[in-house]
Amino acid sequence: MSKINALVNMTLAAIIYPFKKKEFKNENVWLIGGHAGDIYDDNSKFLYEYILNNHKDVDIYWVINKDSKVKNKIPGKTLIKGSIENYLYYYNAKVIVFSHAPSADIAPYNFAIPILNKFHKNVFKVFLNHGSISFKKRKPMNAKLKKLIDDLMRSYNMATAISEFEKDIMVNEWKMSEDAVCVVGSARHDNLPLNEKSKNRDILYMPTWRDWIKFGSGEFTETQYFINIMNFLNDERLNDILEKNDVNIKFYMHHLMHGFIDDIKENITGKRIIFLDKDVTVADEITSSIANITDYSGVAVDFLYMDRPILFYQFDKEKYKQEVDSYIDLDNEMFGSIAYNKDQAVDELIRLIESGFEVKKNQEDARNKFFRYNDNGNCNRIYNSILKKLNNI
Numbered sequence: 067m068s069k070i071n072a073l074v075n076m077t078l079a080a081i082i083y084p085f086k087k088k089e090f091k092n093e094n095v096w097l098i099g100g101h102a103g104d105i106y107d108d109n110s111k112f113l114y115e116y117i118l119n120n121h122k123d124v125d126i127y128w129v130i131n132k133d134s135k136v137k138n139k140i141p142g143k144t145l146i147k148g149s150i151e152n153y154l155y156y157y158n159a160k161v162i163v164f165s166h167a168p169s170a171d172i173a174p175y176n177f178a179i180p181i182l183n184k185f186h187k188n189v190f191k192v193f194l195n196h197g198s199i200s201f202k203k204r205k206p207m208n209a210k211l212k213k214l215i216d217d218l219m220r221s222y223n224m225a226t227a228i229s230e231f232e233k234d235i236m237v238n239e240w241k242m243s244e245d246a247v248c249v250v251g252s253a254r255h256d257n258l259p260l261n262e263k264s265k266n267r268d269i270l271y272m273p274t275w276r277d278w279i280k281f282g283s284g285e286f287t288e289t290q291y292f293i294n295i296m297n298f299l300n301d302e303r304l305n306d307i308l309e310k311n312d313v314n315i316k317f318y319m320h321h322l323m324h325g326f327i328d329d330i331k332e333n334i335t336g337k338r339i340i341f342l343d344k345d346v347t348v349a350d351e352i353t354s355s356i357a358n359i360t361d362y363s364g365v366a367v368d369f370l371y372m373d374r375p376i377l378f379y380q381f382d383k384e385k386y387k388q389e390v391d392s393y394i395d396l397d398n399e400m401f402g403s404i405a406y407n408k409d410q411a412v413d414e415l416i417r418l419i420e421s422g423f424e425v426k427k428n429q430e431d432a433r434n435k436f437f438r439y440n441d442n443g444n445c446n447r448i449y450n451s452i453l454k455k456l457n458n459i
Contacts, residue, residue, distance in 0.1 A: 067148040072174040079153035090158035099129035100165035103147040106136040109194040110165045113253040116445035118142045148174045157185045165196035193225040199232045201362035203391040228252045248451045251444030258372045267313045270355035274363040275320040286326045294381040297408045300335045304412045308338035318342040375425050376402030379411040401432035
């Protein structure tokens, strides 16, 4: 949606607002969204369904893009992001919940518009984050943009964290209010089975994106990213062990790099590599997979939560540290198995398969550091924390 269309719609909603206020007077309206209105997944999805199923006194709406492919798959009530109706409900909402930012997920540009941003100031704002704070640092910004983002994040009434490790980053590095950050767990983790092995033998491989490739020049097939992934997936020893043990690797390319998926598909020789669609429900693939291969994706934290084995294939660690960097020290705080080249990755995966997918001891130590709770009660804690803070306003 263009800024002009958003401004027109939010202005029209503001004009209508006084005449519709009585209709909302006794309503307990909550709006929730995530992934810029495009995808129905992650923390927002699971908190939304928890509230929808367990708290009928909340009049909750999911905010979705008009052209989203998942628009008709969402249970309950929806609002089209950026519509007049969307802004009208936002102006009358008691709570908004988002995984990225209010502007991206709930009400485009409203927080930055003078006079109209009073609605942003008045509503109770809950930041869920879309994943764990782990392997990707926030990038430095120019001074003007940094001040805007810092002011926005300080305006949040509540933010969720899974551990003191996360809270420390949010308060001391992101400069969020210490009172706002609550160590209550991650909503999406309630969907994860605990201490239970997968019923199948599929391994989920999720390399994360590289913005220096996505927006850079040159052929994708000439990048070290492509070459290292292809050398690994096409390795003869790897494909022999997959076939011998009836194991598949499910490959999910990050949605921001999915435009390159055909380059990988066309060069795969192994029969045990399954390609997942961009719009697949990643949460379902996580819970149904016996192990995880990644490089720097926070999905590893989900497998850590489930106590399932993880292999990190970090063929460009030094480049990643230079371009992105990680809150988890890639040299001293890693867990699971680690490989820095194709042969090491194949060796580690063979060892993992032949061990019957045994979890390394170092993952237990990491679980104690990265989770305060491991009980599937996170949505309940988040909801009760929202109510407690609302009652204290």
